Amino acid sequence: MTGFFDRLFGKRASVGERPNSSSQAKLNVDEFGHGLVSIDELDFLGHQAKSPNSRYRLVWADRTPDGRRGGNRDSGHGCWLLLLDDRIVKTGQLERPQEGKVADNGTFILHDWMFGQGLQGRFVAFNSKGQTLIAQQFAANLMSNSLSPDARTAICQTANAPGSDDSCRYMLFDLEAGREIARWEVETGWAEGYEWDREAHRVLICLSDGERAAYDFTGTMVDRAGWQRRRIAAGDLRVIKDILETQVPLDSEMRKLVVAGLARAARDGEVWSQARALRLLGELHETAGELEEAIKAYDDALRLDPKVGVARRVEKLRREAGPQDIQTAGGRKNRFEKQADRLGIGHDVIMLEKGRGKEWRFHRAHDWSSVEFAALEHYHEQGWSGAASEGGLILTLIKAASFKSLDPCHADTFVEALYAQNVAFDQDRFSKSDLVASVSRSTRSQIEANWRIISATADNTPAFYPTVLAEHVFGLFDAIGADRLAEIAGVFASAPYDLRSGWPDLTLWKGEAIRFVEVKAPSDSFHASQARLISKLLQPLGFDVGLAEVRARSESTGA
Structure with a gap:
């Protein structure tokens, strides 16, 4: 990058200097994904935007001249270049150039995110000669923008900036007149893109769900009633x-x-x-x-x-x-009873001895522990086996059952990432149907073999679930069986990242009976993720779910 600035501006070019840097030498521009380009002759790496006819190319880099610092900073200008048929037409500097667009006549726009920490941004527009058409600063960060195909009009969008008149606005610019001609509040949601109807003098805000909202050049929405009906x-x-x-x-x-x-x-x-x-x-x-x-x-x-x-x-x-x-x-009824009623789950009251802070115990002979482990002792006394690991146990078991032989490279990969195919390499993208089918065919020997791989990296426990032990994984599998586990995996596969959280604190089993219990101390509350998991997964599959309300007992009445 140092060589790039030296070539364009000469040694120690002053800030804002835009010398006439037209060049007849055609540059070799290598294009990569996500709008990235490199130009070896200039030692340049940055982003680009092309004109609709592909003749003009605007490239920019939000980095210091030496290339060592990018992103948020207090000094060290970034740069832009305008190319025509990959020959330099004009160059210049901005503090932090972003979001470039260029038209067929070489007119272009950029956002300048500016130095420092404040909520601020500058919208700039230039013609093909590098002459400034617009340079307007806002007391808000800038988001998206667009340039009309005829290069006569542009729009930009600002982010939330509490207390600022520039907060959450669309601003429309007449580039020929060099001024803002309209602004309006973001009532449609954030734009995913823009379309232009110059004959009707309208700009269309394109939303993520395919909806379009048309505004005229005074900032008035066209057919607001129709738009409202569609959105409703x-x-x-x-x-x-x-x-x-x-x-x-x-x-x-x-x-x-x-x-x-x-x-x-x-x-x-x-x-x-x-x-x-x-x-x-x-x-x-x-x-x-x-x-x-x-x-x-x-x-x-x-x-x-x-x-x-x-x-x-x-x-x-x-x-x-x-x-x-x-x-x-x-x-x-108290709030826990009401919540259990709303969810249609059982409600237990467990009397535990309260210690300091968040310490609890079931028997005096027990060590002080978290409320979940103390409640687990209550169920142990009733003949239940189980673990206090929230979703750690069931997610580990699903992972072990999803592969006939788990590749050691996935020993520490979260099962939700595997089910969502959120992985780096194509060979690691497994279809959800294949994973669930593997669960339905899983065997005890398969679970044991894959457990050895999963637990090997963190001293006989999964890397991220230290309370899950081999006896828990094997015991739950023996109780629940491959078919019931596959039912859970099938629902989990529909929304892996949503359904990874909210699992009840305790997973219990006794013979073939399975029970999930959410433990609540007096100061606890029920969370949306917990209600979602129960109502969307456990209840539809017919599992026994309960809410265990913990109450403090006096030491004199302790067991």
Whole structure:
């Protein structure tokens, strides 16, 4: 890189200097993936953008002149080059050049992320002679941009910057006039791309789900009502929430559309959005005085995410609907009993002796330990075998069962990465169906052989699950069997990264009986990942799941 700057600017070129560096020598530009290019003649490595006709090429590097520092820094300008048929037309410097675009006439735009730590950025545009058309600074970081094919208009997008008038905005520029002509808030979500309709004077914001939102050159959305209907039908909770807050009461047609959109979000969205959709549905019913429907929607939301924020509200509605719903033979239910009821799982109370901090024990003869290990002793006394390892045990067993012979190179590879094919080399990409089929055919000898490989790197335990032992892996496999384990693996394969977390603290077995138990100390709370794992995997497969509520007993009454 030092040679590159020396060639372009001469020794110790001043900051911002843009000498006339046109050259008739054609450069050899090597292209790589992700927009990377190298130019050996200039000792250059950076990014590129090509014009639609491929004649112009804009390349830039966000690095110091000596090439030693890139990214966030306080000094050391980066550079850009404009090439025509791979011959240098113009060169220049910016603090931190990014996100270049170039048109067929050589007009180009760049983002300058600028030196320092603050939320700031500069949008710049140049013509093919290197003359500045736009240089506008914002008190927000810059994200995406686009240049119209005729090079007359450009757009950029800013990120969130609390307290700044530039936060979360689209800015539209007239490059011929050299000024900003419109700006508007990001209400559509972040752009994945842009399209231009110069005849109609419109720019289209392209979203990740294929939706497009058209804006005219005054920053006004075209056919907002149509866009809202499409977004509601797609289950866009941000748009639905805005409708519920601004259009009160809803007319019958809009209500039907909103209910259908919420149903789609509750069915197809991520767990957090499913819970939020059900909360919004509950609010819709509550506003309409439909208490029974509101209670059901709130309960469904809490089942998916105990922290969705409606626990008190649903109990208030229960009291209005009838107190019998919140009473038990012994009085009012506590929060753990309510959560167990919502999830449809068992509720146990375990009395343990409380020590200092987070120390607990079941018997006085036992050492102090975590609440999970102390609770495990309670179940041991009832004849259960098991482990207090959350998902470590079952995930290790699935991994050992997924391969007839596990390659030692995967001894420490997370099973979710293998099932998601999130690996570096093609030979390590296994189909989910093949992995699950291997689980269904797994044998005790296969589990033992693969366990030796898995446990060899960390002193007889898996590298990332130190509480999982051989006796746990073999004991659980003998109890659960290959067929039931394959059922778990099949559901796990549908969303490996989502379903790797949230496993109950205890995995227990007694004969062929399997039980999963989530242990909660008095100050604990239920998490969305735990509710998701139980409701999406364990319950549909018919497993016995329980919530063990730990309460402190006095030493005088200890066992």
